[in-house]
Amino acid sequence: MEKYRLLIETNDEKGLVYKVSKTIFKHNLNVERNSEYVDKEENKFFMRTVVTGNFIPEKLLADVKRELPEDAEIKLTNDDNKDIVILATKEMHCLGDLLIRHTEGKLKANIKAVISNHNSLKEFVEKFDIPFEYISHENISREEHEKKISHAINKYSHELIVLAKYMRILSPNFVKLFEGKLLNIHHSFLPAFIGANPYKQAYDRGVKIIGATSHFVTNDLDEGPIIAQDVIRVDHTYSWQAMRDAGQNVEKIVLSNALDLVLRDRVFIYNNKTVIL
Amino acid sequence: MEKYRLLIETNDEKGLVYKVSKTIFKHNLNVERNSEYVDKEENKFFMRTVVTGNFIPEKLLADVKRELPEDAEIKLTNDDNKDIVILATKEMHCLGDLLIRHTEGKLKANIKAVISNHNSLKEFVEKFDIPFEYISHENISREEHEKKISHAINKYSHELIVLAKYMRILSPNFVKLFEGKLLNIHHSFLPAFIGANPYKQAYDRGVKIIGATSHFVTNDLDEGPIIAQDVIRVDHTYSWQAMRDAGQNVEKIVLSNALDLVLRDRVFIYNNKTVIL
Amino acid sequence: MEKYRLLIETNDEKGLVYKVSKTIFKHNLNVERNSEYVDKEENKFFMRTVVTGNFIPEKLLADVKRELPEDAEIKLTNDDNKDIVILATKEMHCLGDLLIRHTEGKLKANIKAVISNHNSLKEFVEKFDIPFEYISHENISREEHEKKISHAINKYSHELIVLAKYMRILSPNFVKLFEGKLLNIHHSFLPAFIGANPYKQAYDRGVKIIGATSHFVTNDLDEGPIIAQDVIRVDHTYSWQAMRDAGQNVEKIVLSNALDLVLRDRVFIYNNKTVIL
Amino acid sequence: MEKYRLLIETNDEKGLVYKVSKTIFKHNLNVERNSEYVDKEENKFFMRTVVTGNFIPEKLLADVKRELPEDAEIKLTNDDNKDIVILATKEMHCLGDLLIRHTEGKLKANIKAVISNHNSLKEFVEKFDIPFEYISHENISREEHEKKISHAINKYSHELIVLAKYMRILSPNFVKLFEGKLLNIHHSFLPAFIGANPYKQAYDRGVKIIGATSHFVTNDLDEGPIIAQDVIRVDHTYSWQAMRDAGQNVEKIVLSNALDLVLRDRVFIYNNKTVIL
Structure with a gap:
């Protein structure tokens, strides 16, 4: 059972939450905590999702990257000190x-x-x-x-x-x-x-x-x-x-x-x- | 240009955010603000999404309802006083x-x-x-x-x-x-x-x-x-x-x-x- | 029964509280609230005393003035709006x-x-x-x-x-x-x-x-x-x-x-x- | 140069501040900080005075006691840990x-x-x-x-x-x-x-x-x-x-x-x- 944080920062556009949550759903993960924020003035999108489950982190990261704009900053970090x-x-x-x-x-x-x-x-x-x-x-x-x-x-x-x-x-x-x-x-x-x-x-x-x-x-x-x-x-x-x-x-x-x-x-x-x- | 709040309360299960955000994406709406919360102890899911765009509220509400469990409480409220x-x-x-x-x-x-x-x-x-x-x-x-x-x-x-x-x-x-x-x-x-x-x-x-x-x-x-x-x-x-x-x-x-x-x-x-x- | 505030600001020196409280005592007044502060760095003394009783305000003020240094700022204000x-x-x-x-x-x-x-x-x-x-x-x-x-x-x-x-x-x-x-x-x-x-x-x-x-x-x-x-x-x-x-x-x-x-x-x-x- | 705290708790009556400050003045002490409080409802008087100077603590305490009601609680504490x-x-x-x-x-x-x-x-x-x-x-x-x-x-x-x-x-x-x-x-x-x-x-x-x-x-x-x-x-x-x-x-x-x-x-x-x- 893995626990990871998915961290996303990118320009805002329609469908970002949909695309990320779809990928998480396909990997059959539990979402422990999910927060997003859109700065309308700067057109910036931020997302932090804590997921648990049995999965290969590299695979999840690659799949999320494929869904999002190329210049999105995407990180997957673990819960270690x-x-x-x-x-x-x-x-x-x-x-x-x-x-x-x-x-x-x-x-x-x-x-x-x-x-x-x-x-x-x-x-x-x-x-x-x-x-x-x-x-x-x-x-x-x-x-x-x-x-x-x-x-x-x-x-x-x-x-x-x-x-x-x-x-x-x-x-x-x-x-x-x-x-x-x-x-x-x-x-x-x-x-x-x-x-x-x-x-x-x-x-x-x-x-x-x-x-x-x-x-x-x-x-x-x-x-x-x-x-x-x-x-x-x-x-x-x-x-x-x-x-x-x-x-x-x-x-x-x-x-x-x-x-x-x-x-x-x-x-x-x-x-x-x-x-x- | 309409502005509505989608309010959802239901038992938690995988894929809820995915299903709601998919529906919003299909209606081509802007998400002005989106917040969710899951109470893990009570297994309860809450979501409030402020959407804007040109859409028929009844249609959106019906489409969201179709995606979610039957006993989910779903409301769509406008921004009026x-x-x-x-x-x-x-x-x-x-x-x-x-x-x-x-x-x-x-x-x-x-x-x-x-x-x-x-x-x-x-x-x-x-x-x-x-x-x-x-x-x-x-x-x-x-x-x-x-x-x-x-x-x-x-x-x-x-x-x-x-x-x-x-x-x-x-x-x-x-x-x-x-x-x-x-x-x-x-x-x-x-x-x-x-x-x-x-x-x-x-x-x-x-x-x-x-x-x-x-x-x-x-x-x-x-x-x-x-x-x-x-x-x-x-x-x-x-x-x-x-x-x-x-x-x-x-x-x-x-x-x-x-x-x-x-x-x-x-x-x-x-x-x-x-x-x- | 009068209610007045005695307000004093002067250079600090020994005996100020003694001299003021002596005067108040001689006038047989009740002290409802009394606060003082000495700024040691600036050598400044501040005092605010709320007194009640039957007394002639002008007389009290004159008596306090007589006890304190000539350049002390002394005011007696009433409780009116x-x-x-x-x-x-x-x-x-x-x-x-x-x-x-x-x-x-x-x-x-x-x-x-x-x-x-x-x-x-x-x-x-x-x-x-x-x-x-x-x-x-x-x-x-x-x-x-x-x-x-x-x-x-x-x-x-x-x-x-x-x-x-x-x-x-x-x-x-x-x-x-x-x-x-x-x-x-x-x-x-x-x-x-x-x-x-x-x-x-x-x-x-x-x-x-x-x-x-x-x-x-x-x-x-x-x-x-x-x-x-x-x-x-x-x-x-x-x-x-x-x-x-x-x-x-x-x-x-x-x-x-x-x-x-x-x-x-x-x-x-x-x-x-x-x-x- | 001694530094002591004079702590007084007694039933309220007219002239308490006068009597204490007179004693302090007679001992030629510096008052570093002085606070009093009167609870009108309970008719209780409280005073804490920090004094410095060259003096015999026992003598000061005895002199203050002589001025105040017999049942007043009076303490003189030093600044030690x-x-x-x-x-x-x-x-x-x-x-x-x-x-x-x-x-x-x-x-x-x-x-x-x-x-x-x-x-x-x-x-x-x-x-x-x-x-x-x-x-x-x-x-x-x-x-x-x-x-x-x-x-x-x-x-x-x-x-x-x-x-x-x-x-x-x-x-x-x-x-x-x-x-x-x-x-x-x-x-x-x-x-x-x-x-x-x-x-x-x-x-x-x-x-x-x-x-x-x-x-x-x-x-x-x-x-x-x-x-x-x-x-x-x-x-x-x-x-x-x-x-x-x-x-x-x-x-x-x-x-x-x-x-x-x-x-x-x-x-x-x-x-x-x-x-x-």
Whole structure:
């Protein structure tokens, strides 16, 4: 009994659902969950179908491809955990949340390694029997540092790189190297408070609500496609440090939720936005 | 160019999406929005498809029926405003919110009449050129009162009866008369604080969050299928009256949102729960 | 039996609470509610005390003044409704919410007039027996238009001017004329999406949460001190128009809540932020 | 330079703030934060003042006592971390969240030990160098088991016992033994879904929002004074297991937030409710 996810992204036209569901029916599969979305403005069609049954995945994929337009993007993914590598700096809350979920068996991922530009998390990470790589950014150029980081990442199998409060700006070259694989958590309700110390910015502006945003990384700082956001209320009694402490709860939950969506192949990206099916 | 909603509820089996989408494809329709849900535990299938195009609705409905199991519930509804009658008592916030949406053209409904067991809202309702019926419950039995109310309702075309803080318990007979058509707003986060004065109950219990619930009415008080809920934070400084005042904002938004879902035929009921597509 | 609010804002120093509470005690008053806040960074002290009893307000005020530093700002306000004037353009949801609260007796204000640069709300406003002034901005300069608007405002007693979706940018001269009295609702979670059509901006950015912000108006567009904010979740199925429709619920509640805080003298402004006691 | 919290609970009468602030002023202390609350209905006065300066705590406490009614409850607590013992069963999410905060130095507590009726968390807890005590409930009576548990607790210094998903009902004797010291997290939005498997109950009722509640433990199951609550939205696509998984995020944040309030002496209990200053 196999369990697979069929993921389709293509230009919209009449009959797409019919053609896909016909193929699934012919293969005699059970549909566990099926979601579609059509962006009428952009004329784009998205579909995610979870199927179970006894079937040959390659055969199903080939049959679906035959039915759909040639330029349709079609993927068939299984339900296995995905390999991920985590980048961090010094903060423990997001990283710790992921490690505990991993230990609990709640994360649909295998954490292959944690890489940091500081050494302070080493002991903590190794408690969980996860390899820790310390790659200092001191006394070397950004280019050299990123080269070392990417080298370290590539030592481990990875389908996704999670920036769990990795507090370094990434160069376009680095982003390009891992395009579509970089998941970040930003400690503000984007697009408010892009850049450094968003809690201080929020404090200075006197907002009554703060938040966090998880997004894919693109070349434009904090401008990538948003996957998940959440907020909490604050008031005038909060110093910016109190905002930060309260906000870290939001950060870790938003990052974990966004990661979970990505790990279950529920996130489609287009037009610098996400469709979540 | 017609716009219709195809609504299907049936026992789940393989090929349902295929059969429906095939029929839609053969009629050469555009699918504006399509949602399905399968409850695996109950083996129930739900589907809501918004189609546009040039077609004969009766023909489409007949063709879909031919494809599906005989006991499937299949409806085809158009996008017209539905006629509704509102029942109220003395409070103005929910009723006022509906009247303003109606005036703005934001409500997918025609308010045909407002009926109340008090006369105090008469002047207010008539400002909006809506018929107002005052049917006092004093000096008559519940049975007689409900008879008068149902008579008044039936004077007006109605697909739905909205209880906008109608503060009377309804008898099983009355509920049966308008089965599936009675939409209520309860001023608590159900199932907490069923019955009278939920804000007082919430105050006495010392909760930190209060809420409101919109649900279809069944014979069991405050036990019908829930359509929408929302909450707000309170603290020890709130008297129960302050909770009530703050809660009324939640009540009116929850009722309006739930009503909007029902008016767009997005709500399926089964097993005393709702599926919202 | 009088009921007054004592409002104090001054530089922080030791003994302020002692000196104020001593005076209140000597006048033999009941303290119904007392809140203070000290901003340690700015060395600012704020206090709001609600007192009841038999006393001569002028005498109490003079006695408190005698105890506090000369440059302290001290006010004693009563619990009466405040007079307000509302500015609107074409949208009905915020205005309607205020009118209904007014009708219900839930607004601690007397709405003296509604002024608009369009005539479309006239009939609606007059249902509520509130004077409506139509002052078109067409074929005249901004300066001339604002002159007419301010002239119209000044025909009515007003302690506050509520911009209930008044969709015109205000000149520095106009803002200066009514400094500290202009309360606005902006249809975004500020500081995200300043300026025109924030829902379109939010849609284009692909955010998962939208919001609204009520703030005092200063010369810098959408940059004034924030009083209240709230948010709701959206997803990829929302067009920008659907975001707008959903967001209007947030707008009207945020504006009403912020106005209520201001009407109860609970809002202190300093450093372009608000302290809410 | 000392930092202390003055905590007062007494029957309300005129001049209380005056008398306390006079004493603080005479001791020449800085007031870092001051909050009071009067429950008019119950005629109860609560005050929490954070003072800093050079002073003899015993002297301050004695002077405040002299000013206030004899039956006033007055405490002076310092800012040190409090010792706590954690009780758990098998679930890791709440416990893990506390252990990580502890490791980060974000918890105002020293975790002295974790005690569980299962052995499965042993390895996890010991990673953090915290003593773990396994006390099986099998083959012994509830009375015997609780005797062993209370014996184990008493081996460690503790001002508070945190039930981090300890899935056993506590007997009145046990509760009495640790009265006012038992902090629990219940996995529902109380008072909805008291008792076993609240997520299953929530699923069966078809609610659209689920939550968690942290409260002090009293003899009545899930009926103790509520400290903190929070909620998240769910919909018909959530199985009860999916509700549980999503709800665990809420549980851990609510428990951590409630614990933080208690550790900072911000929570007053009376009338089975909490006042949070």
